[in-house]
Amino acid sequence: HCDSMKTPINDMLNNPYYNWRNYLYSIDKRFISLYFDPQHDTGSVIIDNTDKRKTGKKVQHLSWFYDHSDNSYFTGYQNITAAWSNGRTTIPVDFEFKRGKKKTKHSTCSNYPKKSPAEQRVRFAGEKKTDISIRMIKRAVQRAIPIKYILWDSWFNCSSSLKYITELFEKKDIHLISMLKRGNSKYKYQGKYYDIKELS
Numbered sequence: 001h002c003d004s005m006k007t008p009i010n011d012m013l014n015n016p017y018y019n020w021r022n023y024l025y026s027i028d029k030r031f032i033s034l035y036f037d038p039q040h041d042t043g044s045v046i047i048d049n050t051d052k053r054k055t056g057k058k059v060q061h062l063s064w065f066y067d068h069s070d071n072s073y074f075t076g077y078q079n080i081t082a083a084w085s086n087g088r089t090t091i092p093v094d095f096e097f098k099r100g101k102k103k104t105k106h107s108t109c110s111n112y113p114k115k116s117p118a119e120q121r122v123r124f125a126g127e128k129k130t131d132i133s134i135r136m137i138k139r140a141v142q143r144a145i146p147i148k149y150i151l152w153d154s155w156f157n158c159s160s161s162l163k164y165i166t167e168l169f170e171k172k173d174i175h176l177i178s179m180l181k182r183g184n185s186k187y188k189y190q191g192k193y194y195d196i197k198e199l200s
Helices: 002-013 020-035 117-124 129-142 159-172
Strands: 044-053 063-067 072-085 090-098 149-152 175-177 187-189 192-194
Touching: 020 090, 044 090, 044 129, 072 129, 090 117, 090 129, 129 159, 159 175
Parallel strands: 044 149, 149 175
Antiparallel strands: 044 072, 063 072, 072 090, 187 192
């Protein structure tokens, strides 16, 4: 029985025209309708990245990354995921693979049809993590996913992402929960600019 399902499943996984993001959203829409109570629940989107280590001589867009936790380099990708939570349950709502700037010696290129979802994935994988995260939030807002808070780590903070979050706060009352990087950056709050020491 398992063997009989192997071919159609592989065909679906290898289909460059299959839109996995829309498929995931259809599941999210049903899940949220069942488990979100707008009278009592608060929706949050949590964005984080996970290292995906991979080796091989013929792997598409295989890149080098630096692991800050153990101060070492590895080959593979980073998986950036946006998850929605109501405080009790959590479900992924978006995902993107991130490739590094430096490809490995045996890295191969892909040749997906132009404007296909697969080709779009490869193109977006080369962008900055901050740009990817902003695009994820924009899609969540456009799809009317209930969001009150956005949570992410400090390395997602930059001038463009914080500017977009400020616009979300002003237009839709969506708040950001995040640690701030130590440095000389200035952060705007209620019309005034503060450094990290003044906000601590």
